[in-house]
Amino acid sequence: MNIELYIEKNKSNIIKFLSQVIKIKSYSSQEEKLVTFILHFLRTKLNTKKLYVKRIKNNIIILLPKSNCSQKVNILFDAHIDTVPVENINKWKYPPFSGKFVEDKIYGRGATDTKASLAALVFTIKFLTEINYNNKPIAFSLSSNEEDSSGKGITEIMNYVKPRYCVICEPSDLKIVYGHKGKWCVKLTFYGKPAHSSSPQNGINAIYLAYPLIKKIIHTKPQQFKNTILGKPTYTITYIESKTNSLNSLPYECSVYIDYRSVIGETEESIKSWILKSLEGTNIKFDPVHRFFAAWVLNKTHKLFTIAKNVYKHCFGKKPEPILWQFCTNGSVTMVDFKIPTIGFGPGSPYLAHQDNEYVKIEDVFSAIKFYSLFCLHQEGL
Ligand SMILES: [Zn+2]
Structure with missing residues (x-):
């Protein structure tokens, strides 16, 4: 099955899943309910013979392929599952935990930051299990405690899984990100x-x-x-x-x-x-108030960057326009603390994060699934 066909077939399931994960409130250190939901989804809707699932506190790590799974992986894709709180509930057009789907958008706290990425990763994993993924070992982390600036969730993950490269799945308007400011x-x-x-x-x-x-x-x-x-x-x-x-x-x-x-x-x-x-x-x-997170920029000639750009061209049929994030992400932990070459890429607009009426365009989520899937299938040279 090719990726376009898979997305076409799964559209309503992806929308339903994203809406469900928005409905489950998951403020930092309160991710328990969402973790339970995702684990149940993975165990009942995906072929568990094809993947290895590990829970560490409120983080979920998924390793593929199961036949050759290892803590030493080539690429780690990370999306955090906690969100910032809602303060001005009256300012929201639709209730922030309704996960309401209107026209081409899904609304709610965390829609863009980063439950859209979470949904994209889960459906990338599902695709890889369905095509019997058998390329280099890879990992996906659905991490806790990002928004509280503790660095706790991603550090717990990086102490378990040893990737050669990392992709931070935060909203980038589907652009490749090669660095960001510290905080x-x-x-x-x-x-x-x-x-x-x-x-x-x-x-x-x-x-x-x-x-x-x-x-x-x-x-x-x-x-x-x-x-x-x-x-x-x-x-x-x-x-x-x-x-x-x-x-x-x-x-x-x-x-x-x-x-x-x-x-x-x-x-x-x-x-x-x-x-x-x-x-x-x-x-x-x-x-x-919290530990210092350093800024980082990946060298433009780095092979991770080059290969990501090739995958982008193959995926979207156009020249990539890489950007830098003004905000800080788990990338400071992967790239600076753990010295793992890192890039970013994700669905949704970074400017909608932490705002009232946060939303994501559902087409962005489909595009991200395509990019992540093709990245896993085209790791030659990495
Ligand atoms: Zn955020």
Whole structure:
């Protein structure tokens, strides 16, 4: 059976599966129900004689072919199964956990980030079992804990499976991605001195102590940073909180959260020293909210990149236009921590991720299945 025919035959099953996985809420560390559903689907709808399924905490790893399966695989395809929460339920045109299919789109939290990729991988695996895939050993990971920026899920996977190459399945509008920015969220706490608010001269207002930092983040244009292939770093304040004994006393503590998107060459030390520069002498506590994820770019002459581009041409009949992601993915763990050459590719628009009314065009999911399947079948040279 060829891939086009397979997709044609499975269209309604793919739509149904994607809609079902959107209906199952799976916030980070709460993926249990979705894991149970996917495992049940794999065991009842796929030929289990053809694949090996392993669960590690809330991650699922699928190895193929079963006859020659190994933890040492050629390519690992990863899609995370957790999503960011829904905050503004009233802003959604369709309920965020309805998985509603309207015209050519499926709506819901996680539709594009990354349940569309999850569905595409599951139906790629199904195709490979149906054609008795017998090429080099490959693995698929459906991973937990990506959105919480812990790196936990993908690290648990990478400690089990040893791939030579990785494909991160995050929304890319079906373009090949060869790198992305890094990410670090840090919290800076300023300590003041409480006093009755009718006599502010007797205390130190912690919010006022934080003001120079807030001003610096707002007004410093990243001009001073060198332009890189990833552009310049960006930074923004995402949350501010203060502690006070009452609304009529001076706040004694103020914390500012900064979300920093780094470029190649930046490290924890360089970012920390840039943030703290010009704030010397202030009583500040610097706390990372999560570990630092470094930026990465795959060399344009790397064979993974070349072969991915050939598969793309073969799959879509046009010249690929590779891109770089502005956001961070599990790729920082695979490429930087584990030193495995990595690319990205996925259905859906990255600009719809984390938004109200998130959706994915179902045609994108079909196209991704075709690309992933052809990639598995054309690994010559890798
Ligand atoms: Zn995301």
